Amino acid sequence: MSKRNRGARSLADLIRERRTIRQFRSDPVPPEELQEILQTAIWAPFHNQKEPWRFILVYGNGRQRVIKLALQAYSHLPEAGLKALEQYLQTIPVYLFVIMEESNQRRQWEDDLCATSALIHNIQLLAWEKEIGMVWKTYDDEVIQPIKAELGIREQEKVVGLLLIGYFDQVPRAKERTPLNEILTIWND
Numbered sequence: 001m002s003k004r005n006r007g008a009r010s011l012a013d014l015i016r017e018r019r020t021i022r023q024f025r026s027d028p029v030p031p032e033e034l035q036e037i038l039q040t041a042i043w044a045p046f047h048n049q050k051e052p053w054r055f056i057l058v059y060g061n062g063r064q065r066v067i068k069l070a071l072q073a074y075s076h077l078p079e080a081g082l083k084a085l086e087q088y089l090q091t092i093p094v095y096l097f098v099i100m101e102e103s104n105q106r107r108q109w110e111d112d113l114c115a116t117s118a119l120i121h122n123i124q125l126l127a128w129e130k131e132i133g134m135v136w137k138t139y140d141d142e143v144i145q146p147i148k149a150e151l152g153i154r155e156q157e158k159v160v161g162l163l164l165i166g167y168f169d170q171v172p173r174a175k176e177r178t179p180l181n182e183i184l185t186i187w188n189d
């Protein structure tokens, strides 16, 4: 599917139709659009005294700093791989780091991760409504640790997602979902 229905869509349609987007058009996404998305997304539920999340929004020339750090993190790749990675990263209009304060208490840490994940999906759905796509990226510690330090993300903070964001032309085919009757147990007596 390359063209989607414009206009108002129900929440059910947004949830079903949203797809992870990995290939983006080169046109920039206005930062105001992203801030509007975040203004609503932060109404995600959370189970703490204070929301556990914060963000770093990177676009325009700011992207070069992130790209440089990412290339350093993958410097073990062969030269051709690094070149391809750099070319890909240059096509990404916006990088959004979603960062969570890490609690020392396991139960609180779990609740905070759940809440931050809910927030990220809010971001994905609200963006989809504006025909903005993204991929939610997660990274092994050895990749993200040096990047964290350079971006002023504290030891006690976790990057729950690096969202690569932009406008898109093509919507990938959906990964099938397991039919509900195979995963739903009902007890009614």
Ligand SMILES: Cc1cc2nc3c(=O)[nH]c(=O)nc-3n(C[C@H](O)[C@H](O)[C@H](O)COP(=O)(O)O)c2cc1C
Pocket: 018, 019, 020, 021, 135, 136, 137, 138, 139, 174, 175
């Ligand atoms: C917690 C989480 C981490 C993910 N990490 C990555 C990632 O590192 N790289 C990637 O390409 N996609 C990543 N994804 C996207 C999934 O691959 C994608 O959601 C899945 O294939 C289902 O496709 P859909 O989002 O289009 O329904 C991640 C998704 C989630 C929820």
